[in-house]
Amino acid sequence: MNSTAELAHQSPDPALPDQVRAQISALQLQLVERDAELKRRELKIQKLTLELAHHKRIRFGCKSEILTSEQRDLFIDTGDEDGAAIVAELEQQKPAAAPRQHNRPGRNPLPPELPRIEHRHEPESCTCGECGHDLVKIGEDISEQLDVEPARFFVHRHIRPQYTCRTCETITAAPVPAAIIDGGLAAPGLHAWVLIQKYLDHLPLYRIEKISERHGVRIARSTLAQWVGQLGVSLQPLVDRLAELLRQGKVLHADETPVQQLDPGKGKTKRAYMWAYRSNDLEDAPRIVVFDYQTSRSGAHARNFLQDWRGYLMVDDFCGYKASFREGVTELACLAHCRRKFFDLHAAGGHPVAEEALLRIGQLYAVEAQGHHDDAAARLALRQQEARPRLKALHEWLTAQRLKTAKGTGLANAIDYSLKRWPALIRYIDRGDLPIDNNPAENIIRPITLGRRNWLFTGSERAGCRAAAVQTLLATAKLNGLEPYAWLKDTLEKTAGLALQPY
Secondary structure, three states: OOHHHHHHHHOOOOOHHHHHHHHHHHHHHHHHHHHHHHHHHHHHHHHHHHHHHHHHHHHOOOOOOOOOOOOOOOOHHHHHHHHHHHHHHHHHHOOOOOOOOOOOOOOOOOOOOOOOOOOOOOOOOOEOOOOOOEOOOOOOOOOOOOOOOOOOOOOOOOOOOEEEEOOOOEEEEOOOOOOOOOOOOOOHHHHHHHHHHHHHOOOOHHHHHHHHHHOOOOOOHHHHHHHHHHHHHHHHHHHHHHHHHHOOOOEEEEEEEEEEEEEOOOOEEEEEEEEEEEEOOOOOOOOOEEEEEEOOOOHHHHHHHHOOOOOEEEEOOOHHHHHHHHOOOEEEEOHHHHHHHHHHHHHHHOOHHHHHHHHHHHHHHHHHHHOOOOOHHHHHHHHHHHHHHHHHHHHHHHHHHHHOOOOOOHHHHHHHHHHHOHHHHOHHHHOOOOOOOOHHHHHHHHHHHHHHHHHOOEOOHHHHHHHHHHHHHHHHHHHOOOOHHHHHHHHHHHHOOOOOOOO
16 A cells, blocks of 8 residues: 555545645656756856866967866966076176086077178187297187177168260160159168068057167158058059969868957947968968958858869868858868867866867877878878778767767767768868868968957958958968068069059
8 A cells, every 4th residue: 555545544634645646746846847957057067167168278278289288387488587587696696716507408509591790709819828839729619699680770872873975965874773662762671571560570550660760760650551551552463363373272271260340430340350261281282371351251252262163171160161062162171170179178177088089089180190291192091091990980989979978068069060070071081182170271370360469450441451461471471481571572672663463
């Protein structure tokens, strides 16, 4: 006999058992609701903990996505400075006769291509101070010190003698040297210096004005602005040609980053985007970067830039590229983005499943490192032999883990992100010239994200386009191992006086 039947048998009130049943049902319903609420809160806490750990790592921690990372010391530079100061103070406390120890293990040699200025230090006398006999040279002790000369302003003085023919009564003189800006004050070297300061070192024009003043030359900010505007127009045809050459490749990387643009009508800024397109390092072609400034993140901008290009495009999961894929562009998914989901989960609390995923993905990157210097055919064979079975095992493992993982958890989201993009994620193993991730595009766009902390926003859409053009040239030069200032100065000298037209 159950408890309610016993209660009905013993209780004079016939309605009491029904009341007890109702109370029990209500309690059971409350327990179910409480369990559901606890589950929702647990998932919310896990999500917020993961997000907080991610932002703490970005703000305070080591940004390198290694499996185990230590907290970065925010004051490491100050610590090094204090350590050097302490060593110097200790040196001062030593007796004057005590020899100083110069123990610098592992110091990098100075670059051999730097110019050398020799200083010869001969003894005061060529005879021995002990016996008076002549000294004989037996060798040399050579030491080197690195030095720098700040911006040095100087003047090119062009003298054009004029000659006349008394018979013909004509005057002959050498032509006026060509210039990027007709009648301008600046030589190509100064133009290049201004562009490097503004777009590579991210210094606003008022700082460049102050730097020139410290060296005894006052260049008005308005003059600097005119130079930058005119130089942007002069260099644009080179950017257009680079974009054409870039679209000749079969594989491209693409990424975008937000920037702020001044909105004078509203007295505030609005969001714009710097799109970046990069050539594929695994193709036998020159390395090219092209930046494209646009006022929105619409996928139409990518389609307008790519035009009728149809190849393999390595991107993240941004929906703006989907229309291009429907029009014939082949999607390549980024394995680094998939890895990042598991890394954030592991960094938040040492998740064992996330750790296993990182280890498995690390094996795929080890295969890529092994074939890094191979040609496309050898790399394809290596991928088929080593990467394909690992990818198959990874897919089976992820699928099995997903069946055991509650929906909405951080682990479920990380697994779903990878499985959702799996066909595009493994497409690289079927060719030897396809990249495994989009890190090359992220690396070339990183200076933009760092530099905007200095310049904060662009002054106009035209200014953003001009910045994209100059950044295109400087980034491409750096990518090909060229020193940006020397390359830009040489380019301005060669293009001076030429009527450059768009290709």
